[in-house]
Amino acid sequence: MAIGPRVYMDWNATAPLLDEARAAVLAGLDMMNPSSVHGEGRAARAALEKARRQVAALVGAEPAHVVFTSGATEAANTLLCDEYRMGRRPVGIGHVYLSAIEHPAIREGGRFPVDKISEIPVTHQGVADLDALKAFLASHDEASGMPLVALMAVNNETGVIQPVAEAAALVHARGGLLVVDAVQAAGRVPLDIATLGADFLILSSHKIGGPKGVGALVSRGEVLMPAPLVRGGGQEKGHRSGTENLAAILGFGAAAEVALAGLEGRMARIAALRDRLEAGLRIAAADVIIHGADVPRVANTCFFSLPGLKSETGQIAFDLEGVAVSAGSACSSGKVGESHVLAAMGCDPKLGALRISLGTSSNEADVERAVAAFVKIAGRRKATEAA
Numbered sequence: 001m002a003i004g005p006r007v008y009m010d011w012n013a014t015a016p017l018l019d020e021a022r023a024a025v026l027a028g029l030d031m032m033n034p035s036s037v038h039g040e041g042r043a044a045r046a047a048l049e050k051a052r053r054q055v056a057a058l059v060g061a062e063p064a065h066v067v068f069t070s071g072a073t074e075a076a077n078t079l080l081c082d083e084y085r086m087g088r089r090p091v092g093i094g095h096v097y098l099s100a101i102e103h104p105a106i107r108e109g110g111r112f113p114v115d116k117i118s119e120i121p122v123t124h125q126g127v128a129d130l131d132a133l134k135a136f137l138a139s140h141d142e143a144s145g146m147p148l149v150a151l152m153a154v155n156n157e158t159g160v161i162q163p164v165a166e167a168a169a170l171v172h173a174r175g176g177l178l179v180v181d182a183v184q185a186a187g188r189v190p191l192d193i194a195t196l197g198a199d200f201l202i203l204s205s206h207k208i209g210g211p212k213g214v215g216a217l218v219s220r221g222e223v224l225m226p227a228p229l230v231r232g233g234g235q236e237k238g239h240r241s242g243t244e245n246l247a248a249i250l251g252f253g254a255a256a257e258v259a260l261a262g263l264e265g266r267m268a269r270i271a272a273l274r275d276r277l278e279a280g281l282r283i284a285a286a287d288v289i290i291h292g293a294d295v296p297r298v299a300n301t302c303f304f305s306l307p308g309l310k311s312e313t314g315q316i317a318f319d320l321e322g323v324a325v326s327a328g329s330a331c332s333s334g335k336v337g338e339s340h341v342l343a344a345m346g347c348d349p350k351l352g353a354l355r356i357s358l359g360t361s362s363n364e365a366d367v368e369r370a371v372a373a374f375v376k377i378a379g380r381r382k383a384t385e386a387a
């Protein structure tokens with residue numbers, strides 16, 4: 001997407017707001033409290049339930065199993081909890097096993113103490129090591145409670161698709177629960193909660209063209225639910241109290257409907273753009289390393305390193321060329337840190353990496369701009385080396 005002379009290529013950080021989402025947000029701003037029983041309240045409730053159906057459809061779930069939250073981070077903190085409930089009966093979770101490449105929202109371990117958290121390693125291509133998961137589950141102490149495993153569907157830095165269904169079979173064979181952060185998979189690959197075998201999915205609106213500050217946790221059966229993180233008035237069937245952020249939720253629903261429609265055609269077009277981009281990077285610098293290139297990835301993401309180019313320097317250089325890209329991991333202060341994903345993949349995190357991520361309105365001109373910027377950046381690196 002070109003914003004004036006600029007090109008936006010950081011869709012994994014946030015997708016631009018869709019027109020459909022903007023219209024739904026504006027409509028929602030004038031609605032009343034969905035918990036009120038009068039006509040105005042019932043109208044708001046009807047709109048809320050429509051959004052719930054739209055979000056459920058994106059992941060093949062029952063609308064009744066969607067709980068709206070303030071975003072994926074809150075959903076993760078709700079789900080990573082050592083006390084679940086089956087009706088009123090408490091069910092203890094003994095230990096949580098997280099892949100080493102999870103987003104910090106999961107990686108921080110939610111409400112688990114550090115001694116109850118273990119990290120599942122990944123391969124050099126950034127795929128979770130299922131043999132390691134199997135070994136963890138085999139040595140899990142059942143007396144401590146159930147095992148809970150968190151494995152993201154798609155990594156936000158590499159775009160690498162994780163073996164969720166295979167992991168689900170292992171987890172369920174041990175009577176455990178599987179939480180899947182599907183934030184970067186939604187709208188990019190077909191998602192069906194039952195086929196994935198996830199007990200819970202986590203979604204975020206702003207990655208699919210909805211507003212920021214809204215997301216959802218989606219359960220497969222609603223039989224076993226985490227103790228709520230936010231308690232109070234009992235909204236969202238007691239799973240997340242507080243008057244619903246109706247405007248944002250309606251925007252999320254509208255974005256989910258757009259994300260589902262025409263997904264395959266959209267992603268095929270984006271895949272062709274990404275292939276062109278990567279061919280351009282390789283021609284410009286033969287030693288460019290494209291992470292996860294040999295394993296299945298979502299079509300929109302290119303995560304690459306150029307030896308001798310630091311993440312921060314590269315990001316600024318692209319920015320000066322008018323191209324918005326991301327460094328491996330940027331913390332909230334905007335400072336570029338070393339990527340825990342690269343480190344987990346066994347790469348030297350000092351190597352640095354840049355992420356270019358595309359979306360619905362990305363086009364060939366954007367790709368040409370990014371490649372031209374990279375040609376200049378790589379050329380400067382060679383000049384510095386020669387000096």
Ligand code: PLP
Nearest residue numbers: 071072073103105156183204215
């Ligand atoms: N999980 C993944 C994979 C993400 O990419 C992000 C956002 O960067 C999050 C979770 C957090 O989402 P939110 O901003 O809705 O809290």
